[in-house]
Amino acid sequence: xxxxxxxxxxxxxxxxxxxxxxxxxxxxxxxxxxxxxxxxxxxxxxxxxxxxxxxxxxxxxxxxxxxxxxxxxxxxxxxxxxxxxxxxxxxxxxxxxxxxxxxxxxxxxxxxxxxxxxxxxxxxxxxxxxxxxxxxxxxxxxxxxxxxxxxxxxxxxxxxxxxxxxxxxxxxxxxxxxxxxxxxxxxxxxxxxxxxxxxxxxxxxxxxxxxxxxxxxxxxxxxxxxxxxxxxxxxxxxxxxxxxxxxxxxxxxxxxxxxxxxxxxxxxxxxxxxxxxxxxxxxxxxxxxxxxxxxxxxxxxx
Numbered sequence: 001x002x003x004x005x006x007x008x009x010x011x012x013x014x015x016x017x018x019x020x021x022x023x024x025x026x027x028x029x030x031x032x033x034x035x036x037x038x039x040x041x042x043x044x045x046x047x048x049x050x051x052x053x054x055x056x057x058x059x060x061x062x063x064x065x066x067x068x069x070x071x072x073x074x075x076x077x078x079x080x081x082x083x084x085x086x087x088x089x090x091x092x093x094x095x096x097x098x099x100x101x102x103x104x105x106x107x108x109x110x111x112x113x114x115x116x117x118x119x120x121x122x123x124x125x126x127x128x129x130x131x132x133x134x135x136x137x138x139x140x141x142x143x144x145x146x147x148x149x150x151x152x153x154x155x156x157x158x159x160x161x162x163x164x165x166x167x168x169x170x171x172x173x174x175x176x177x178x179x180x181x182x183x184x185x186x187x188x189x190x191x192x193x194x195x196x197x198x199x200x201x202x203x204x205x206x207x208x209x210x211x212x213x214x215x216x217x218x219x220x221x222x223x224x225x226x227x228x229x230x231x232x233x234x235x236x237x238x239x240x241x242x243x244x245x246x247x248x249x250x251x252x253x254x255x256x257x258x259x260x261x262x263x264x265x266x267x268x269x270x271x272x273x274x275x276x277x278x279x280x281x282x283x284x285x286x287x288x289x290x291x292x293x294x295x296x297x298x299x300x301x302x
Contacts, residue, residue, distance in 0.1 A: 001039060001042055001043075003071075003072070003075065004035070005035055005036070005038070005039045006068040006071055006072060007025075007068075007072065008021070008025065008032055008035055008036055008039075009036060009039065009047060009061075009064060009065055009068050010065065010068050010069060010072065011024055011025055012032070012036065012048060012055050013048075013055075013057055013061075013065045016054040016055060016056070017054045017055060018032055018033055018036075018050070018055055036048065043060075043064065045058070045060040045061075045064075046058050046060065046061065047060065047061035047064050047065070048061055049061075090118040090119060090284075091118075091119060091120070091282065091283070091284045092119070092120040092121070092122065092284070093119060093120070093121045093122070093141075093282070093284040093285055093288060094122050094124070094139070094140050094141075095121065095122070095123055095124070095140055095141075095142065095143065095144070095285075095288075096123070096124045096125070096126045096130070096131045096134055096140055096143045096144070097123065097124075097125065097126075097131070097143065097144040097145070098125065098126070098127070098128060098131070098144070098145060098146060098199060099125040099126075099223075099225050100197055100199065100225060100241065101144065101146070101271065102123070102125055105123065105144060106123070107295075108291060108292050108295045109121055109123060109288075111291070111295065112287075112288055112291045112292075115291070116284075116287060119284045119287070119288075121288070126143075127198075127199060127200070127223070128145045128146065128147075128199055128200045128201065129200060131143035131144075131145050131274065132145070132155065132158065132274060135158060135274055135275055135276060136157070136158070136276070138276075141275060141279070141281055141282060141285045142273050142274065142275040142281070142285060142289065143273070143274050143275075144271070144272070144273060144274075145271075145272065145274055146166070146199070146201045146242060146269060146270070146271055146272075147160055147201065147269070147270055147272060147274075148201065148204070148267045148268065148269055148270070149267060149268055149270075150267060151200070151201070151204070152270075152272075155274070157276070157277060158274055158275065158276060158277060159274070159275055159276070159277045160270075160272050160273070160274050161272050161273045161274075161275075162270040162271075162272045163270065163271050163272045163273065163292070163293065163296050164270065164271040164272075164296055165268060165269065165270055166242025166243050166269040166270065166271060167242065167243045167260075168205070168240060168241070168242060168243075168261045168264065168266055168269070169240065169241060169242070169243050169258050169259065169260065169261065170184050170189060170238055170239070170240050170258070170259040170260075170261050171232055171238060171239045171240070171241065171256050171257070171258055171259075172184075172232070172235075172238045172256070172257050172259060173232055173233055173234065173235035173238075173255060173256065173257070174233070174255045174256065174257050175234075175235045175255070176235050176238070176257075178192075178238070178257075178259065179257040179259075181259060182259065182260065183259055183260035183261065183262045184259045184260070184261060184262065185261075185262050186209070186213050186261070186262075186264045189209075189216075189238065189240070189261070190213065190214045190215075190216065190217075191217075192217065192237060192238045193217050193218075193219045193236065193237035193238070194206070194216045194217055194218045194219060194220075194237055194238060194239065194240075195218075195219065195220045195222075195228060195231050195232055195236060195237040195238065195239045196218055196220065196221045196222075196239060196240075197222065197223070197225070197228055197239065197241065198221050198222055198223040201242075201269065202240070202241060203221070205240065205266060205269075206218065206240070208266065208267070209240075209264070209266075213264070219236070219237055220236070220237065229256065232255075232256050233255030233256055234255075240261065242269045242271070273289065
């Protein structure tokens with residue numbers, strides 16, 4: 001039994017004639033008659049009584065025709081529901097993220113597009129301040145940034161949702177003697193030249209370390225991720241950043257090694273979402289954020 005056969009039965013019952021039904025279905029009379037005969041044989045009963053006056057449903061046939069209508073209606077409901085869902089998950093989504101975590105975000109977008117190919121996504125790299133300004137102005141629905149608890153508390157008009165808590169890491173050249181250690185102490189890093197990515201959070205973290213443990217020897221502040229990676233790899237200095245996203249960003253360059261930072265107490269740092277308080281999300285934005293949260297949850301289980 002297949003859906004075509006049910007459609008044939010409905011059409012014959014409606015027209016009362018194999019010949020008229022075959023015309024409406026754009027098929028031969030013999031092909032239609034054979035298909036219905038095969039269904040009757042499978043069911044073990046006659047659906048129509050054929051005569052010169054036409055095709056008249058039998059008592060069993062009336063039940064088959066009724067159920068065929070019900071099945072086809074259910075199929076149409078499923079098709080309509082899927083069609084509505086496909087229409088819902090269309091459109092364009094604009095989002096911003098810090099350059100240094102783009103690799104991780106791009107992975108989630110790639111997987112998301114495989115599920116929702118109708119949604120177009122435009123991702124722009126920006127500094128934390130620019131992302132926050134874009135959310136406030138309504139240019140984007142949400143941004144992905146790095147913040148501490150104290151920084152989040154200053155954004156009274158915005159909602160910050162924590163996704164991942166980060167652990168401070170130190171990034172050194174594979175050529176550095178430090179590369180052979182598993183961790184590095186705060187006293188060790190004070191003796192090293194520092195290379196910093198120019199983001200609000202990392203600069204604030206560097207200022208905190210300088211104020212509490214001793215001044216850092218900062219020789220470079222840059223907004224260029226390529227310059228920063230190259231400078232670390234060539235052993236011009238070391239850098240610090242939270243583990244999430246940043247670790248992938250740095251260590252994709254084969255000449256860079258990651259170390260744990262020991263004996264330091266820094267304010268908790270989070271990767272999270274920033275958006276306007278009370279603002280509703282579009283269907284596309286809601287679907288992506290759910291996908292992002294699921295991806296992060298799966299990653300933490302590994």
